[in-house]
Amino acid sequence: MRNKKGSEKTLSVYWFLILGIVAGGIFYLVAIFYGAPYNFRYLERDVLMDKVADCLVPKGYILPDVVLAEDKGLNNENFLEKCHLKFSFEYQKEINEPVQYFVGVEVFSADSLKEYYQTFVPSKNSDEDVDLAQEKIQTILEEEPIKEIFVGNLNLRSVSELERNSQRNSRILYAVSEEGHFYLIKISAIVGNFKKNE
Amino acid sequence: MNNLKNKKGQVGEGMTWFVATLVIVVFLVISLAITKVITTGKIKTLIYDPATDLIVQKSFTGLLLSQGKNSETIFDELKKEELSGKGIKELNEVRVAKLLSATSKSIFSNQDLKPELEIVTYLSDVAERDALSQDSICSRTITESNYRQGQGIERILINGKQTIQVVFSSRENAK
Numbered sequence A: 001m002r003n004k005k006g007s008e009k010t011l012s013v014y015w016f017l018i019l020g021i022v023a024g025g026i027f028y029l030v031a032i033f034y035g036a037p038y039n040f041r042y043l044e045r046d047v048l049m050d051k052v053a054d055c056l057v058p059k060g061y062i063l064p065d066v067v068l069a070e071d072k073g074l075n076n077e078n079f080l081e082k083c084h085l086k087f088s089f090e091y092q093k094e095i096n097e098p099v100q101y102f103v104g105v106e107v108f109s110a111d112s113l114k115e116y117y118q119t120f121v122p123s124k125n126s127d128e129d130v131d132l133a134q135e136k137i138q139t140i141l142e143e144e145p146i147k148e149i150f151v152g153n154l155n156l157r158s159v160s161e162l163e164r165n166s167q168r169n170s171r172i173l174y175a176v177s178e179e180g181h182f183y184l185i186k187i188s189a190i191v192g193n194f195k196k197n198e
Numbered sequence B: 001m002n003n004l005k006n007k008k009g010q011v012g013e014g015m016t017w018f019v020a021t022l023v024i025v026v027f028l029v030i031s032l033a034i035t036k037v038i039t040t041g042k043i044k045t046l047i048y049d050p051a052t053d054l055i056v057q058k059s060f061t062g063l064l065l066s067q068g069k070n071s072e073t074i075f076d077e078l079k080k081e082e083l084s085g086k087g088i089k090e091l092n093e094v095r096v097a098k099l100l101s102a103t104s105k106s107i108f109s110n111q112d113l114k115p116e117l118e119i120v121t122y123l124s125d126v127a128e129r130d131a132l133s134q135d136s137i138c139s140r141t142i143t144e145s146n147y148r149q150g151q152g153i154e155r156i157l158i159n160g161k162q163t164i165q166v167v168f169s170s171r172e173n174a175k
Helices: A002-034 A041-056 A090-094 A113-118 A127-142 A155-163 B002-006 B008-039 B054-065 B074-086 B093-107
Strands: A101-109 A147-152 A170-176 A182-191 B120-126 B152-158 B162-169
Touching (some): A002 B008, A041 B054, A101 A155, A113 A127, A170 B054, B054 B074
Antiparallel strands (some): A101 A147, A101 A182, B120 B162, B152 B162
């Protein structure tokens, strides 16, 4: 009985040792697993594009502000406020870090598509029709936009040129106004923090 | 000698624990090494993968609201064509999806539509939100409970009278 008491003491040391090893192992595993950096840039960019799209075309129709003259409607100064976006944060100001976001909105008048829609018969949509519309859209996008809004860090545009081929930084949104006008809106969004994600 | 004989059981138990400790340590070291190799130097890039593509969804709704012949919307034309052709208040959902995806191809020619985000569209022509099933022109009556997870819904009031409801779903969700 006396001898057994001694062995229990020895074993309790082992117990603590094993518990320590297992707890330490779990801690280290979690640390190295979650310690790997996450690159949220593309996710942020796509969410940003969605937010902008939702702001410009909230309920099916384009917001009248988008196509109004710059002094009355949406412009570089009021875009962030109207779309409820915030690009600069206190901690960045403290360390003098530049804004890490860029958003560009280019609005093109697409009324020339009207002609296409006049002859559009849903059930007789042929390949020629599709080619014609594609051609028209390309022509519209090569024309001068009726409105341009660029907010955030404009320098990101040039940096981002390098990765433009591999990443989708701009997309086209098709919208109509309640008055029956057609628009193509090119939404560009770039999220910086390049060095942190190399 | 006699003493050692008496402690045989204890030594055996101690040895068991010792071996068990070694096994645990070896097991941990192996799993740590594997995890380290897998994760070291890798940045995890997260991709936004919504169930439906909002920009395509909005463009598509815009397409339905575009005025076509006789100042009628494409939605109206679709509806009329289907109603006159079949004489019943049903729109074949497969046909609509086919028609609209063909049209959308032209509108979205310069952007990549992921195959898994191919749009399945249900149209509902309703006067009120609560009357979804009353004047539905889709082959499936859509009520709130029918919505599956991952679908996007656009509801647009036209001329203060007619509400179009378009439900977007990826093929994956539609299965």
